[in-house]
Amino acid sequence: MLLFFILGLLVHFVFFGSIFDIYFTSPLVHGMTPQFTPLPPPAKRLVLFVADGLRADTLYEFDENGNPRAPFIRNIIMHEGSWGISHTRVPTESRPGHVALIAGFYEDVSAVAKGWKENPVGFDSLINESKYTWSWGSPDILTMFAKGVGGDHIYTYSYDAESEDFGAYDVTKLDTWVFDNVKEFFHAARNNQSLFSKVNEEKIVFFLHLLGIDTNGHAHRPTSREYKDNVKVVDDGIKEIVSMLEHFYGNDGKTAFIFTSDHGMTDWGFHGAGHPSETLTPFVSWGAGIKYPQKVSAQKFDDAFLKEWKLENWKRQDIHQADVAPLMASLIGVPFPLNSVGILPIDYLNNTDLFKAESMFTNAMQILEQFKVKMTQKKEVTLPFFFTPFKLLSESKQLNIVRKARSYIKQRKYDEAKPSHLLPCSFIAISVLVAFFLLIQDCPWTYYVYCLLPVPIWYAVLREFQVIQDFVLSLLTFPPSQLVGYLFIFTLGIEVLVLSFFYRYMLTAGLIAFACWPFITQLWTRAKSISLSWIFFSLLLAVFPLMPVVGRKPDIFLVMGAGLLVLLLSLCVVTSLIKRKDRFINEELLLHLFQMLSIVLSMCVVYTTHDSLLKKQGLPLLNQIISWITLASSFVLPLLSPTSLFERLFSILLSSMSAYLLLSTGYEALFPLVLSCLMFVWIRVEQETLQQLSVSYKQKATSLQFTYSPDITQFRQLYLDDIRRAFFLVFFLVTAFFGTGNIASVNSFDLASVYCFLTVFSPFMMGALMMWKILIPFVLVMCAFEAVQLTTQLSSKSLFLMVLIISDIMALHFFFLVKDYGSWLDIGTSISHYVIVMSLTIVLVFLNGLAHLLTTKKLRLCGKPKSHLI
Numbered sequence: 029m030l031l032f033f034i035l036g037l038l039v040h041f042v043f044f045g046s047i048f049d050i051y052f053t054s055p056l057v058h059g060m061t062p063q064f065t066p067l068p069p070p071a072k073r074l075v076l077f078v079a080d081g082l083r084a085d086t087l088y089e090f091d092e093n094g095n096p097r098a099p100f101i102r103n104i105i106m107h108e109g110s111w112g113i114s115h116t117r118v119p120t121e122s123r124p125g126h127v128a129l130i131a132g133f134y135e136d137v138s139a140v141a142k143g144w145k146e147n148p149v150g151f152d153s154l155i156n157e158s159k160y161t162w163s164w165g166s167p168d169i170l171t172m173f174a175k176g177v178g179g180d181h182i183y184t185y186s187y188d189a190e191s192e193d194f195g196a197y198d199v200t201k202l203d204t205w206v207f208d209n210v211k212e213f214f215h216a217a218r219n220n221q222s223l224f225s226k227v228n229e230e231k232i233v234f235f236l237h238l239l240g241i242d243t244n245g246h247a248h249r250p251t252s253r254e255y256k257d258n259v260k261v262v263d264d265g266i267k268e269i270v271s272m273l274e275h276f277y278g279n280d281g282k283t284a285f286i287f288t289s290d291h292g293m294t295d296w297g298f299h300g301a302g303h304p305s306e307t308l309t310p311f312v313s314w315g316a317g318i319k320y321p322q323k324v325s326a327q328k329f330d331d332a333f334l335k336e337w338k339l340e341n342w343k344r345q346d347i348h349q350a351d352v353a354p355l356m357a358s359l360i361g362v363p364f365p366l367n368s369v370g371i372l373p374i375d376y377l378n379n380t381d382l383f384k385a386e387s388m389f390t391n392a393m394q395i396l397e398q399f400k401v402k403m404t405q406k407k408e409v410t411l412p413f414f415f416t417p418f419k420l421l422s423e424s425k426q427l428n429i430v431r432k433a434r435s436y437i438k439q440r441k442y443d444e445a446k447p448s449h450l451l452p453c454s455f456i457a458i459s460v461l462v463a464f465f466l467l468i469q470d471c472p473w474t475y476y477v478y479c480l481l482p483v484p485i486w487y488a489v490l491r492e493f494q495v496i497q498d499f500v501l502s503l504l505t506f507p508p509s510q511l512v513g514y515l516f517i518f519t520l521g522i523e524v525l526v527l528s529f530f531y532r533y534m535l536t537a538g539l540i541a542f543a544c545w546p547f548i549t550q551l552w553t554r555a556k557s558i559s560l561s562w563i564f565f566s567l568l569l570a571v572f573p574l575m576p577v578v579g580r581k582p583d584i585f586l587v588m589g590a591g592l593l594v595l596l597l598s599l600c601v602v603t604s605l606i607k608r609k610d611r612f613i614n615e616e617l618l619l620h621l622f623q624m625l626s627i628v629l630s631m632c633v634v635y636t637t638h639d640s641l642l643k644k645q646g647l648p649l650l651n652q653i654i655s656w657i658t659l660a661s662s663f664v665l666p667l668l669s670p671t672s673l674f675e676r677l678f679s680i681l682l683s684s685m686s687a688y689l690l691l692s693t694g695y696e697a698l699f700p701l702v703l704s705c706l707m708f709v710w711i712r713v714e715q716e717t718l719q720q721l722s723v724s725y726k727q728k729a730t731s732l733q734f735t736y737s738p739d740i741t742q743f744r745q746l747y748l749d750d751i752r753r754a755f756f757l758v759f760f761l762v763t764a765f766f767g768t769g770n771i772a773s774v775n776s777f778d779l780a781s782v783y784c785f786l787t788v789f790s791p792f793m794m795g796a797l798m799m800w801k802i803l804i805p806f807v808l809v810m811c812a813f814e815a816v817q818l819t820t821q822l823s824s825k826s827l828f829l830m831v832l833i834i835s836d837i838m839a840l841h842f843f844f845l846v847k848d849y850g851s852w853l854d855i856g857t858s859i860s861h862y863v864i865v866m867s868l869t870i871v872l873v874f875l876n877g878l879a880h881l882l883t884t885k886k887l888r889l890c891g892k893p894k895s896h897l898i
């Protein structure tokens with residue numbers, strides 16, 4: 029059996045890993061020849077300001093008093109430079125945003141699999157092409173462009189990650205830190221000869237990454253005073269830096285400035301998807317080589333922004349985010365970043381027509397280069413008869429187009445030279461070639477695993493031919509109509525589960541169906557009170573999937589309410605326990621009281637922490653200590669309780685609730701409570717249904733012991749009803765997962781829920797805490813399932829294998845739904861669906877073990893063996 033499990037796990041891990049090879053591979057190629065314009069560039073240096081997470085409307089709009097929110101930037105738009113909206117692409121996250129801005133391509137999805145801050149795939153960038161780059165800001169962003177670059181021409185200055193604390197202090201300091209350091213840097217440059225000559229070189233870049241606005245947006249939402257005031261701080265800072273630089277370089281008119289942001293932010297403080305508030309970012313450019321403001325009388329845009337921002341008469345020129353990279357490259361005359369797919373926005377250029385045409389030509393050549401390299405690579409690894417070259421762009425045609433463009437430039441027919449067909453064509457070509465991906469012969473070793481793995485599995489299946497035959501024969505004993513009916517219900521059930529991944533309200537539908545279930549069976553006539561409570565709790569639980577997830581406001585009073593309900597329930601339980609037993613053992617009473625006390629403590633901690641964060645006093649140390657102790661003790665305390673079925677389950681509930689309260693911000697605190705009530709009723713219901721089948725088995729659930737080791741010979745045969753049990757379990761597990769959140773709330777986790785434990789950004793710790801929060805309902809369900817197995821006297825393995833089969837059928841379903849395009853959220857969601865179902869099988873094995881441990885292990889204090897028997 030153990031071998032079987034290990035092999036099973038192995039197969040699942042392989043299938044899990046396969047999606048990264050099938051869907052997520054980098055389309056980037058290397059080995060292109062750099063292309064640059066042979067004419068002198070307009071600027072010697074470029075200053076790039078990126079205000080992380082700044083929305084276009086917040087920057088351009090007027091504040092409540094009717095003054096421009098960013099007076100300096102507005103002054104630029106009206107008197108000095110060009111402006112527009114930079115349209116970002118999904119995923120609207122910092123990393124892909126900066127890659128698009130600085131390297132000119134939209135982050136390829138293979139980054140999903142390879143982590144955030146590291147450079148998963150080597151790529152070229154403006155910063156790499158520059159002679160020197162000095163950059164200031166968040167370490168996460170700066171290291172991305174500095175890593176793996178040969179030579180020492182990139183200098184980064186960043187605060188430590190610890191400073192990105194969004195609970196404790198005013199985060200505009202993240203921005204003022206950058207401004208202050210830039211000023212200090214130039215001050216030092218005056219007195220340092222070698223530095224002075226470096227900053228006076230050509231082709232240099234200064235990159236200021238300003239994280240304050242993003243951090244304020246996450247912490248307080250973009251509608252807040254904090255977010256909007258931060259825009260003013262940034263505006264003031266830029267004003268100072270610009271005047272300082274002009275002074276430093278003696279107003280030589282050789283500096284180009286660009287101000288933009290990597291992505292926007294939704295009203296509820298998230299980014300990642302494709303909502304306009306996330307994809308519309310400001311773009312303002314001025315200085316050397318940039319067009320002066322153009323007055324126009326009318327402009328056509330589909331949105332109403334121009335009127336709102338009172339900018340109808342200043343020409344708005346929208347661009348795509350990746351177009352910024354070629355613009356910057358042409359301004360300072362460095363080769364266009366090799367992997368860039370951006371198209372030079374020539375309307376921004378204040379230069380001769382020759383320069384514009386030459387730059388456009390360079391742009392086209394640089395993209396054509398990528399196409400050529402991609403094609404050669406593909407040709408090399410594909411069997412000749414599989415390779416079909418992209419006909420619209422054969423080599424002779426390329427030459428023709430290029431030659432024509434060249435001659436047009438010579439004849440000064442600039443408009444005809446624009447090789448506009450060239451760009452879309454090469455993209456179609458690249459994507460056609462990528463479609464041949466699976467046919468390539470030069471496969472990594474993993475492909476062999478994928479192809480060869482099914483062979484031994486099918487061999488193993490066919491060896492058990494006898495079993496399959498028996499199974500089919502036993503199925504045939506049913507009347508066909510009944511068989512079809514069962515199959516239909518089974519398929520319907522699985523489809524409801526699959527759909528619930530996309531529409532949480534399907535869970536509500538399923539739970540309502542569950543509520544009707546007692547009427548179909550004879551349960552209703554046999555046990556009215558149990559049926560009633562089953563119906564009540566099913567319907568109550570059905571409410572949760574209807575609640576909103578994203579953007580909900582924290583409601584601390586619901587958390588308090590949940591805590592009070594738990595206390596009330598435990599009071600009832602404890603009094604009933606005392607009544608039932610004449611000599612209630614002190615030690616156990618003490619344990620229950622202690623667990624109730626920890627619930628009270630959790631409530632206090634949640635309340636005071638929330639209060640103190642509202643007052644911006646940070647997280648009190650005492651609260652933090654209590655939180656961690658409560659969390660740690662919640663693993664141990666249940667092990668001290670008696671192993672009788674009911675008391676042990678109750679103790680597990682109390683412990684997990686005290687931890688869950690600390691991790692809650694709203695109504696979800698009630699969820700595990702309702703879920704466990706339903707679980708308890710479920711145990712009773714299963715016992716009833718078994719007695720219905722007149723099995724000679726009448727043990728009371730309350731007197732059952734978890735440690736009771738069942739007699740092997742007493743195990744009964746599998747009934748059809750057991751398939752329903754397995755399905756119930758899978759359904760409850762999915763409900764445990766989606767009851768309070770969808771995948772989105774896991775991806776962009778609600779940071780507020782870990783504030784009781786830490787407020788400094790630490791992805792690993794926060795991820796672990798969020799993981800535990802998600803796991804708690806799972807553990808509750810698994811413990812209940814352990815009890816169901818015990819009461820129904822079923823071999824745990826056979827029931828468990830059925831659960832695995834159900835989740836594998838679902839996994840197959842999701843495998844075909846994995847996406848490799850769309851927003852970070854879409855891609856992440858489709859992967860998470862697959863991962864969740866796939867890990868359901870993997871995690872179930874572990875959860876089963878954990879639940880077994882939690883329910884059967886008994887710790888004894890002081891090593892003193894207990895003398896009493898319950």
Ligand SMILES: [Zn+2]
Pocket residue numbers: 080081121122123125242290291
């Ligand atoms: Zn960002």
Ligand SMILES: [Zn+2]
Pocket residue numbers: 081122242243246299
């Ligand atoms: Zn952000």
